[in-house]
Amino acid sequence: ELKVEQNPLFLSMQEGKNYTIYCNYSTTSDRLYWYRQDPGKSLESLFVLLSNGAVKQEGRLMASLDTKARLSTLHITAAVHDLSATYFCAVDRDDKIIFGKGTRLHILP
Amino acid sequence: NAGVTQTPKFQVLKTGQSMTLQCAQDMNHNSMYWYRQDPGMGLRLIYYSASEGTTDKGEVPNGYNVSRLNKREFSLRLESAAPSQTSVYFCASITIKKAFFGQGTRLTVV
Numbered sequence: 001e002l003k004v005e006q007n008p009l010f011l012s013m014q015e016g017k018n019y020t021i022y023c024n025y026s027t028t029s030d031r032l033y034w035y036r037q038d039p040g041k042s043l044e045s046l047f048v049l050l051s052n053g054a055v056k057q058e059g060r061l062m063a064s065l066d067t068k069a070r071l072s073t074l075h076i077t078a079a080v081h082d083l084s085a086t087y088f089c090a091v092d093r094d095d096k097i098i099f100g101k102g103t104r105l106h107i108l109p
Numbered sequence: 110n111a112g113v114t115q116t117p118k119f120q121v122l123k124t125g126q127s128m129t130l131q132c133a134q135d136m137n138h139n140s141m142y143w144y145r146q147d148p149g150m151g152l153r154l155i156y157y158s159a160s161e162g163t164t165d166k167g168e169v170p171n172g173y174n175v176s177r178l179n180k181r182e183f184s185l186r187l188e189s190a191a192p193s194q195t196s197v198y199f200c201a202s203i204t205i206k207k208a209f210f211g212q213g214t215r216l217t218v219v
Contacts, residue, residue: 021181031205033208034202041153042199042210042211042212042213043199043208043210044210045207045208045209048206048207048208049204050113050205054110088151088152090152092203093137095140095157096154096165096167097142097154097157097158097203098154098168099144099151099152099153099154100151101149101150101151102151
């Protein structure tokens with residue numbers, strides 16, 4: 001059974017700092033997704049990672065995938081207040097897409 | 110989000126009532142999903158459809174039924190609503206390149 005674990009579940013950090021969110025999953029997968037959700041809103045797609053060693057970057061966010069370790073990371077560089085949101089990873093195996101519980105990121109100005 | 114239309118946005122039901130949540134996408138995607146989101150639980154998969162004419166159970170299918178009417182539409186039905194089904198429901202259309210989510214349905218069962 002596919003299980004997805006994110007940590008930390010809550011993160012409060014200062015602007016300008018770097019941090020990493022971790023996403024572990026329990027079985028082999030076809031692809032891994034990262035999403036952002038603002039309070040009261042729907043989900044916004046950030047990245048899709050398809051293969052081992054894949055790295056994608058958009059602005060201050062960078063996602064990577066290590067399929068051997070069954071681990072993906074979302075790295076935040078020089079955080080700014082606008083990045084405050086909840087971030088989810090989700091793992092796809094045979095079209096069944098399971099989400100982690102999310103990391104609520106609060107960036108202090 | 111552009112491309113996925115989900116209705117209604119809000120609904121209040123009495124225990125035992127039934128209702129259908131509608132979802133339609135105009136991007137010609139094969140795979141569509143229904144999730145529920147509860148505080149502290151992330152998104153949990155209710156049902157999914159990898160292609161027209163097929164549906165599969167997700168993590169929390171009990172109390173729900175789905176119908177993939179055609180490639181565009183994927184509906185979720187609550188036959189006899191229970192307070193435990195109070196939640197925010199999201200429909201999604203997902204490809205290997207990107208995911209598109211509906212705006213969500215906030216359902217309260219009293």
